[in-house]
Amino acid sequence: GAGVSQSPSNKVTEKGKDVELRCDPISGHTALYWYRQSLGQGLEFLIYFQGNSAPDKSGLPSDRFSAERTGGSVSTLTIQRTQQEDSAVYLCASSSGDPRSAQYFGPGTRLTVL
Amino acid sequence: AQSVTQPDIHITVSEGASLELRCNYSYGATPYLFWYVQSPGQGLQLLLKYFSGDTLVQGIKGFEAEFKRSQSSFNLRKPSVHWSDAAEYFCAVGPSGYSTLTFGKGTMLLVSP
16 A cells, blocks of 8 residues: 655755645554654654644744644645754654554655755 | 663674664653664665564564563564665654654664675
8 A cells, every 4th residue: 555655855945945845644544743864863753643632742843843734634844944954854654543553654855955 | 751772873794694783772661662774765664563472573574673671672683684684773662653752863784795
């Protein structure tokens, strides 16, 4: 079956511009996660959606970052007024929500802020 | 707070030799443990997971991992490494399969001919 998909695969933007990154989870998965992977920082949790519950935003590094999930499926991560330190690979994952499940990752979006 | 330590940043193994990648975790309760592999330019692929029960778990691509509670370890092993195993390997811990995960910094595996 289809896995997690993300778009675009690469994004180059100028400092100060806004960007939107998209994630399509595995069909039927109720949980969706965003992580950031950068050199020297490893993988960092950003935000977590589970069903209709309020998202866990505890990992968002600043108020320039936000995310939404429409219809319990597709999610968009938005970064406003991008900074050079936002350059990283943004990974999306989804899970069935079963405690014994696992997270399945998409290929990521590589963001470069010039 | 939960944490994961992968003490080896890089490991080089000869093709056909055995492999062991180390992972130590800190977690207050019974952890859910995972190993993922990431090839260059790719996302993370799940190799195996541990929730409870048998402490030796089998995964894909011939990998296995052993959970040792007394040592707070979850080391990944493979009896014979193939050149295609060259990649970065991440250990992760969480309170359940669907909760957010804490990842180690990763171990880069290089395979020499």
